[in-house]
Amino acid sequence: MKLITNTAKAISSTLIETQGFAVHPHIQTVRSVLAIGNYEAPEASVNLPTDEGLLMAVDDVVKNTKTPTLKYIFLIGIGGSNLGTKAIYEAMFLARDVVGKTYPKIIFVDTNNSALLESYLTLLKSLEDPDEYLLISISKSGGTTETIANTEIFLAAVAQKWSSRPERLIVISGAGSPYLEVAQTIGAHCLTIPPQVGGRYSVFSAVGLVPLALAGLDIQELRRGAETMATTCSHPEVSQNPAATSALIQVQAYRAGKNIHDLFIFNSELESLGKWWRQLLGESVGKSVPNTSPVETVGITPTVSIGSTDLHSVGQLYLGGPNDKITTFLSVKSKAADIPIPFKRTFPKLLPMINNHITGTITDAILDGTKVAYNENNRLFMEIQLDEFSLYELGAFMQFKMIETMYTARILGVNPFDQPNVESYKVKTKQILENKNNSPT
Amino acid sequence: MKLITNTAKAISSTLIETQGFAVHPHIQTVRSVLAIGNYEAPEASVNLPTDEGLLMAVDDVVKNTKTPTLKYIFLIGIGGSNLGTKAIYEAMFLARDVVGKTYPKIIFVDTNNSALLESYLTLLKSLEDPDEYLLISISKSGGTTETIANTEIFLAAVAQKWSSRPERLIVISGAGSPYLEVAQTIGAHCLTIPPQVGGRYSVFSAVGLVPLALAGLDIQELRRGAETMATTCSHPEVSQNPAATSALIQVQAYRAGKNIHDLFIFNSELESLGKWWRQLLGESVGKSVPNTSPVETVGITPTVSIGSTDLHSVGQLYLGGPNDKITTFLSVKSKAADIPIPFKRTFPKLLPMINNHITGTITDAILDGTKVAYNENNRLFMEIQLDEFSLYELGAFMQFKMIETMYTARILGVNPFDQPNVESYKVKTKQILENKNNSPT
Missing domain, CATH: 3.40.50.10490 (Glucose-6-phosphate isomerase like protein; domain 1)
Structure with a gap:
C-alpha cells in the first residue's frame, strides 16, 4: 500500500514541521500499546x-x-x-x-x-x-x-x-x-x-x-498486512508515518472548512470497503469536544464514490461545486484480468483513441485525467494505491485507516472509541416497542 | 407518495409566505411546458x-x-x-x-x-x-x-x-x-x-x-405515477405543491450552512434509487452561478444512508456531529411480507420488548425512535412515505425529485440542465489515451 500526498505537498511538508507536535503523543500511545501487546x-x-x-x-x-x-x-x-x-x-x-x-x-x-x-x-x-x-x-x-x-x-x-x-x-x-x-x-x-x-x-x-x-x-495474510502496517503507522517520524501524515492533512482540511471527505474508489469491488470506512470515520470523529462551553462539535462526513461511474454522476458537483471536500483516490495496481478492446471493431469510427488499449489502461487514463481536472480546479486530494488485490493489502489498508482515524480524532480533541449519541435513538426505539406491547390492540 | 414537512413546519409555513416568490416563476415555466407538451x-x-x-x-x-x-x-x-x-x-x-x-x-x-x-x-x-x-x-x-x-x-x-x-x-x-x-x-x-x-x-x-x-x-404504471406527480408539482400554490415546498426548505437549509442533504432510506431495496437521486441533485445544482464576480459556486452534496443499518454506522455523526445536514427520511408503508418474531423464542430473556412484534413494526419503531432523537438534537428533516412498493409510487417519487431539483437549481440561480465541468476530465482522459496510442511502446 502506498499513500501519495504529492498533491497536498504544499500543505504536507509545512504541516509536518508545524503541526507534528499535535500527533506525536498519540503516536507514542500506539507504540506503547503495541509494545505491551x-x-x-x-x-x-x-x-x-x-x-x-x-x-x-x-x-x-x-x-x-x-x-x-x-x-x-x-x-x-x-x-x-x-x-x-x-x-x-x-x-x-x-x-x-x-x-x-x-x-x-x-x-x-x-x-x-x-x-x-x-x-x-x-x-x-x-x-x-x-x-x-x-x-x-x-x-x-x-x-x-x-x-x-x-x-x-x-x-x-x-x-x-x-x-x-x-x-x-x-x-x-x-x-x-x-x-x-x-x-x-x-x-x-x-x-x-x-x-x-x-x-x-x-x-x-x-x-x-x-x-x-x-x-x-487466508486470514493469516490479512493479519500479516495489518501487523506490518501497525508498525509503519506507529513510526515516530511523521514523515515516515502515513497514518500520521494523512491525519494531519485531513485535520487541516477540516479546519479550513472542508467538512466532507470523499473516498473515491476506482475498483468497484471495494465499495463495501468504503462503507466500512464510512462508519470508522463518521462514528469516531463526529461528536462534541469534552469540556467546551458552548459545546463545540466536530465531525467529518465521509462519502464514498465509485470511479469511473460517479464521474458521470457527482463529478460535476465535485469539480464545479463548492470547494468543501477533501478527496482520497483509492485504486489497485494489479491488472491481471484486463480485457483488450477488440482489434476488429464494430464501430471503428467512434472514439478511435481507445483502439489498441485494454480496459485497465482506460481506467488508468480516466483516473489520471480526473487528477489533472482536480488539480486545475484546485481540489485537495491524496492517493492510496494498493499493490494488488490481496488480503495482505486489504489488511494493511484497514489497519492504516483505523490508526489514521485514531490520530484524527485525538488531534481534534475527541475520543475515537465512544459513540455517546447512538444510544438516544436506541432507547427511544425500545420504549416505543415496549409501549406497543403494553397498549391494548 | 406523501411529503411530510411537519418537523420543518416552523420553517416551512413562514417560508412559503416570505420566499414563495422565488419559486413562482419556475412553477409557471413547468406549467407551460406541460401545457405545450x-x-x-x-x-x-x-x-x-x-x-x-x-x-x-x-x-x-x-x-x-x-x-x-x-x-x-x-x-x-x-x-x-x-x-x-x-x-x-x-x-x-x-x-x-x-x-x-x-x-x-x-x-x-x-x-x-x-x-x-x-x-x-x-x-x-x-x-x-x-x-x-x-x-x-x-x-x-x-x-x-x-x-x-x-x-x-x-x-x-x-x-x-x-x-x-x-x-x-x-x-x-x-x-x-x-x-x-x-x-x-x-x-x-x-x-x-x-x-x-x-x-x-x-x-x-x-x-x-x-x-x-x-x-x-409495467411501464404504464410508472408513467401514470409520474404524470400525476407532474400535475401536483406544477400546482401554482406552493402550499399545495410538494416539490416547490421542499425546494424552498432545501434552499433555506443550504443557505443556513447545511451543505449536505442526506436521503435516509428505510427500505434497503431503494439504495440505488438514492444513487440515482445523488446524480440528479449533485449534477443539477453543483456549479457556479453565471455572471458573478468573484465567481460564486453553489452545490449541495447528496448522501444516501440506509436504515436501520446506517444508524449503527454514521448515526453517531448525524446525531452528535456538526449540524451541517438536512435529512429526508424515505420509507414505504406496505407491510405485505412482514415476518413475526417467533412465539417460542430461543433466547426469551434477551430484549423482551420485541416479543409479539413483526419485523415491520420493529423497523417502524426504529424510524420513529430516530425521528424523536433527530428532533431532540435539533436536526432538520423532512419525510417522504411511499404508499406501497409499486411502479406507480416509484414513478411519482422520481418525477417529484426531478421537479424539486429543477426548482432548487433555479432558486439558487443555476441551470439545472447543464454540467459544464464534467467535460474537463473527459477531455484530459481522451488526450491521455491518444498520447499513449501515439507514443512508441
Missing part, C-alpha cells in the same frame, strides 16, 4: 493481528463447523459486526458472485427488511442437507435489536425444518455479555470480543476472522 | 410520461426483441444512462435476485472494472441459445468512452460465439448522434433520446422504458 488500552485493537490465542480459538471453531457441503453462511450482524467482513468478502469475491456457482457464500443478514429477510429464509429452507448452512450471530453488547430479532427468526426457521441445531450456531459477543451466557447454555459455539475493541475496530477479531476463514480466505 | 424547452422531460409516440416506439422494439427464452439483458451505460433503470429494477426485484432463479435479469454493465466485466462475459458465453441474451447500449452523446469500449467488447464476444447479430443489439442515443447513425447501418434496433432530455432526467424516455419493459415491468 494486551487489551487494556482503548487502542488495543492494534494488537489483534498478532494475537495467537485468538487465531487458535478461531481455527478451532472453523475446524468444528466447516462442513464439506457448506453452501451458505448467514452472518447476522449490523454495523461494526459485519461491515468489515463484508468489505473484505466483496473485495475478494464480488466478481465471482455475479457468475454465482461457487460456495460457500456469505449472506449478510444486516437488515430488518422483510422482503430481503424472506428471500434469505427461502434460501435456507431450500437446502436439503442440514450441513449446508451455518448461522453466525454477532453483537458486541448482546442487546442489538435487529440482530437478536433476526437470530430468533433464523433459529425458528431451522427448528421448523430440522430441529434445534445449536452446533450450527456461532455466537460472537463481548466477554461476559448476557447473550454469550445464554448461547453457552444451549451449546452454541461461542467466541468473545475483548471489551476494549469496539465494533468499528473489530475486523481483525473473531468478528471478521471467523466468517472470512469459513469462506475460505 | 413538446420537447422544445429545457424542462421538457416532464412530458415524457404522456408521450404516446414514445410508448409505441418502445413497445415495438420490445415486441421485436423479447424472446421467450430471454435470460440476461446486458445494459451497457453509465451515469444517467443506467442509474434510473437500476433504481427501479432493484426496487422491484432485489429480493428476488438474492434467491436467483427467475429471468430475465438485467446485468448493469456500468463499469470498466476488468474483473466484473470478465464475469459478465462469462455469463454471456455460458448461454446455449443465442436468444437468451440482449445487449442494450445507451449513450446520449454517443461518445462515452466506457460505454463504447464495453459495447465493442460485448459485440466481439457475441461474434466469437455465434456471429455478428445486430438483431440482438438495441442502441439508444441522442437524435442525430454519430452512434445512432452507424448503429442503423449495421441493422441494430435504434431509439432516440430527445435533445433537451439530459441523462439524469431521462428515466421516463426510452433509456428507462425499454430495459424495464423487457424485464417484465
Whole structure:
C-alpha cells in the first residue's frame, strides 16, 4: 500500500514541521500499546493481528463447523459486526458472485427488511442437507435489536425444518455479555470480543476472522498486512508515518472548512470497503469536544464514490461545486484480468483513441485525467494505491485507516472509541416497542 | 407518495409566505411546458410520461426483441444512462435476485472494472441459445468512452460465439448522434433520446422504458405515477405543491450552512434509487452561478444512508456531529411480507420488548425512535412515505425529485440542465489515451 500526498505537498511538508507536535503523543500511545501487546488500552485493537490465542480459538471453531457441503453462511450482524467482513468478502469475491456457482457464500443478514429477510429464509429452507448452512450471530453488547430479532427468526426457521441445531450456531459477543451466557447454555459455539475493541475496530477479531476463514480466505495474510502496517503507522517520524501524515492533512482540511471527505474508489469491488470506512470515520470523529462551553462539535462526513461511474454522476458537483471536500483516490495496481478492446471493431469510427488499449489502461487514463481536472480546479486530494488485490493489502489498508482515524480524532480533541449519541435513538426505539406491547390492540 | 414537512413546519409555513416568490416563476415555466407538451424547452422531460409516440416506439422494439427464452439483458451505460433503470429494477426485484432463479435479469454493465466485466462475459458465453441474451447500449452523446469500449467488447464476444447479430443489439442515443447513425447501418434496433432530455432526467424516455419493459415491468404504471406527480408539482400554490415546498426548505437549509442533504432510506431495496437521486441533485445544482464576480459556486452534496443499518454506522455523526445536514427520511408503508418474531423464542430473556412484534413494526419503531432523537438534537428533516412498493409510487417519487431539483437549481440561480465541468476530465482522459496510442511502446 502506498499513500501519495504529492498533491497536498504544499500543505504536507509545512504541516509536518508545524503541526507534528499535535500527533506525536498519540503516536507514542500506539507504540506503547503495541509494545505491551494486551487489551487494556482503548487502542488495543492494534494488537489483534498478532494475537495467537485468538487465531487458535478461531481455527478451532472453523475446524468444528466447516462442513464439506457448506453452501451458505448467514452472518447476522449490523454495523461494526459485519461491515468489515463484508468489505473484505466483496473485495475478494464480488466478481465471482455475479457468475454465482461457487460456495460457500456469505449472506449478510444486516437488515430488518422483510422482503430481503424472506428471500434469505427461502434460501435456507431450500437446502436439503442440514450441513449446508451455518448461522453466525454477532453483537458486541448482546442487546442489538435487529440482530437478536433476526437470530430468533433464523433459529425458528431451522427448528421448523430440522430441529434445534445449536452446533450450527456461532455466537460472537463481548466477554461476559448476557447473550454469550445464554448461547453457552444451549451449546452454541461461542467466541468473545475483548471489551476494549469496539465494533468499528473489530475486523481483525473473531468478528471478521471467523466468517472470512469459513469462506475460505487466508486470514493469516490479512493479519500479516495489518501487523506490518501497525508498525509503519506507529513510526515516530511523521514523515515516515502515513497514518500520521494523512491525519494531519485531513485535520487541516477540516479546519479550513472542508467538512466532507470523499473516498473515491476506482475498483468497484471495494465499495463495501468504503462503507466500512464510512462508519470508522463518521462514528469516531463526529461528536462534541469534552469540556467546551458552548459545546463545540466536530465531525467529518465521509462519502464514498465509485470511479469511473460517479464521474458521470457527482463529478460535476465535485469539480464545479463548492470547494468543501477533501478527496482520497483509492485504486489497485494489479491488472491481471484486463480485457483488450477488440482489434476488429464494430464501430471503428467512434472514439478511435481507445483502439489498441485494454480496459485497465482506460481506467488508468480516466483516473489520471480526473487528477489533472482536480488539480486545475484546485481540489485537495491524496492517493492510496494498493499493490494488488490481496488480503495482505486489504489488511494493511484497514489497519492504516483505523490508526489514521485514531490520530484524527485525538488531534481534534475527541475520543475515537465512544459513540455517546447512538444510544438516544436506541432507547427511544425500545420504549416505543415496549409501549406497543403494553397498549391494548 | 406523501411529503411530510411537519418537523420543518416552523420553517416551512413562514417560508412559503416570505420566499414563495422565488419559486413562482419556475412553477409557471413547468406549467407551460406541460401545457405545450413538446420537447422544445429545457424542462421538457416532464412530458415524457404522456408521450404516446414514445410508448409505441418502445413497445415495438420490445415486441421485436423479447424472446421467450430471454435470460440476461446486458445494459451497457453509465451515469444517467443506467442509474434510473437500476433504481427501479432493484426496487422491484432485489429480493428476488438474492434467491436467483427467475429471468430475465438485467446485468448493469456500468463499469470498466476488468474483473466484473470478465464475469459478465462469462455469463454471456455460458448461454446455449443465442436468444437468451440482449445487449442494450445507451449513450446520449454517443461518445462515452466506457460505454463504447464495453459495447465493442460485448459485440466481439457475441461474434466469437455465434456471429455478428445486430438483431440482438438495441442502441439508444441522442437524435442525430454519430452512434445512432452507424448503429442503423449495421441493422441494430435504434431509439432516440430527445435533445433537451439530459441523462439524469431521462428515466421516463426510452433509456428507462425499454430495459424495464423487457424485464417484465409495467411501464404504464410508472408513467401514470409520474404524470400525476407532474400535475401536483406544477400546482401554482406552493402550499399545495410538494416539490416547490421542499425546494424552498432545501434552499433555506443550504443557505443556513447545511451543505449536505442526506436521503435516509428505510427500505434497503431503494439504495440505488438514492444513487440515482445523488446524480440528479449533485449534477443539477453543483456549479457556479453565471455572471458573478468573484465567481460564486453553489452545490449541495447528496448522501444516501440506509436504515436501520446506517444508524449503527454514521448515526453517531448525524446525531452528535456538526449540524451541517438536512435529512429526508424515505420509507414505504406496505407491510405485505412482514415476518413475526417467533412465539417460542430461543433466547426469551434477551430484549423482551420485541416479543409479539413483526419485523415491520420493529423497523417502524426504529424510524420513529430516530425521528424523536433527530428532533431532540435539533436536526432538520423532512419525510417522504411511499404508499406501497409499486411502479406507480416509484414513478411519482422520481418525477417529484426531478421537479424539486429543477426548482432548487433555479432558486439558487443555476441551470439545472447543464454540467459544464464534467467535460474537463473527459477531455484530459481522451488526450491521455491518444498520447499513449501515439507514443512508441
